[in-house]
Amino acid sequence: MSSSKKYFKKFFNYIIPLTIIILLIILFFSYQNTSNSINGDEEKKSSWNLFEEDNSCKYNEGDTCLNAPSKCICKEDQICYPDRTKSDNLGCYTIVCGDGYRDKGETSNTCCLDAGCSNGLVCDANLNKCVKPECSFDCCINDLQYQDKSCPQYYTCNSLQHSCEPDDSDNDAFPDYLEIETGTDRFNSDTDSDSVLDGYDNHPLSSYLPRTYSFDWRYGNEWLIFTKKFQFDITLSEDVVASYEKMPKINLINRDDIQLEEVAKIMNELANTENYNSADKLMMVIAFSRSFNYDYTKADFSGKGLPDWANFPMETIVKKQGLCADSTVMTSALLRKMGYNAQYLTSIECNHAIIGISLVEGITLDGTERYITKDGIKYYYLDPTSRDYSGNIIYSTTSKDDFGTTFCQSNDFLVREI
Ligand SMILES: [Ca+2]
Ligand SMILES: [Ca+2]
Ligand SMILES: [Ca+2]
Ligand SMILES: [Ca+2]
Known part of the structure; x- marks a missing residue:
């Protein structure tokens, strides 16, 4: 065999297959790389999209x-x-309106579907708006029991509130159905005639446990030993005393109050016995008020407003203590029942209450007094809590010093009706 033939044979037997194998290997790895590269791009793109959606x-x-x-x-x-x-x-x-959750910003105006409605209105699901309910028979839609029929006996439908409310025929804060249960008269506001309305009466069928309350105080001279000692007793039913805690604190000064009228009568009689003029009688009442103690249990009245925390006049008398507002309510009510023209004056600036009294026979003034004018009448400052606010003076005389004396420096007192 010639050397060229040997060479060709070697070429076909080894070189070509080897070359093919090498090419196949290159192709394989090249495919692998391409495949990896495509997958890698997809992964990268996927995570990049995630950030893109929410930067x-x-x-x-x-x-x-x-x-x-x-x-x-x-x-x-x-x-x-x-x-x-x-x-x-x-x-x-x-946030979606109508998903059953009341979310931030959803009110009865913007989304009653979720926020609901008030004042007896109902949410119209189509309009998403609060509308008046349609009443097929009566308007008591809030009383589920009586939605399609009239209110029960002794109840009346309140068409504004859409509810059945108990009747109170005699307006004594005691509903008719309770009067019938209790045996009181539903057409008589004070069944047992003890001056306490049935609704505020612990024992509405009987006057209960009369209690006697005694009072004494001094008035009449700058010198204590020359003062006159005054004394009286009154008898009150426990139901009367208990009612002060139960009644709403309204109309404190001008309310009908037979017990206070009795005290006014006693005061007039005591002054008449001494032949007092109107000024001395006035100051005798002020001395009575000044003999009471300051009620430290009520001193923290922050956050409460008049008249919520004020006493009724007789409540202060029975307790023999109160705040300046209580003494002022009591004396202005008592003096009015005795025929005086007294006003409740209050100052927010110095947080104090005093009475204003129009002039009566026997008071002399020197022009330094302080007063407030209302409807053309001058009401002179008079402090029923104490003469100098130190709280130690238990008597007084008819002295011009009393008129206009108050620890408040300001003149910002205003007349209030409570
Ligand atoms: Ca009643
Ligand atoms: Ca009654
Ligand atoms: Ca009664
Ligand atoms: Ca009673």
């Missing part, structure tokens, strides 16, 4: 608006509420 939240797995609030910020119309159905993967929930 504000570069979160890790498990992050939500609740546990990673700095990373995952909900959009403006969303709230963070991961537990709620239909919250997105960050836990943000897009």
Whole structure:
């Protein structure tokens, strides 16, 4: 065999197959690389899209608006509420009217479907608006029992509130149905005639446990030893005394009060016995009021407004203590029942109450007094709590010093009707 033939044979036997194998290997790896490269691009694109969808939240797995609030910020119309159905993967929930939840910003005006309605209105689901309910038979739609029929006996339908409300024929704060249960007269506001309305009477069928209350105080001279000691007793039923805690604190000064009228009568009689003029009689009553103690249990009245915390006049008398407002309510009511023209004056600036009294026979003035004018009448300042607010003076004389004396420096007292 020639050397060229040997060479060709070697070429076909080894070189070509080897070349083919090498080419196949190159092709294989080249395919592998291409395949990897395509997958890698897809992964990269996927995570890039995630950030693109929510630029504000570069979160890790498990992050939500609740546990990673700095990373995952909900959009403006969303709230963070991961537990709620239909919250997105960050836990943000897009507020929707009509989803059954009352969310931020949803009111009866903007979304009654979720926020509901008030004042007896109902939500019209089609209009998403609060409308008056349609009453097929009567208007007591809030009383589920009586939706389609009249209110029961001794109740009347309140068409504004859409509810059945108990009747109170004699307006004594005791509903008719309770009067019938209790045996009181539903057409007589004070069944046992003890001056306490049935609704405020602990024993509305009988006057209960009369108690005697005694009072003494001094008045008449600058010198204590020359003062006159005054004394009287009154008897009140326990029901009367208990009613002061139960009645609404309204019309404190001008209310009908037979017990206070009795005290006024006693005061007039005591002054007449001494032949007092109107000024001395007035100051005798002021001395009576000044003999009471300051009620430290009521001193913290912050947050409460008159007349919610004020006593009824007889309540102050029975307790023999009160705040300046209580003494002022009591004396202005008592003096009015005795024929004086007295006003309740109050100053927000110095947080004090005093009476204003129009002049009567026996009071002399020197022009330094302080007063307030109402309807052309001058009401002179007179402090029924104490003469100098130190609280130690238990008597007084008819002295011009009393008129205009109050620890308040300001002249900002105003007349109030309570
Ligand atoms: Ca009644
Ligand atoms: Ca009654
Ligand atoms: Ca009664
Ligand atoms: Ca009674």
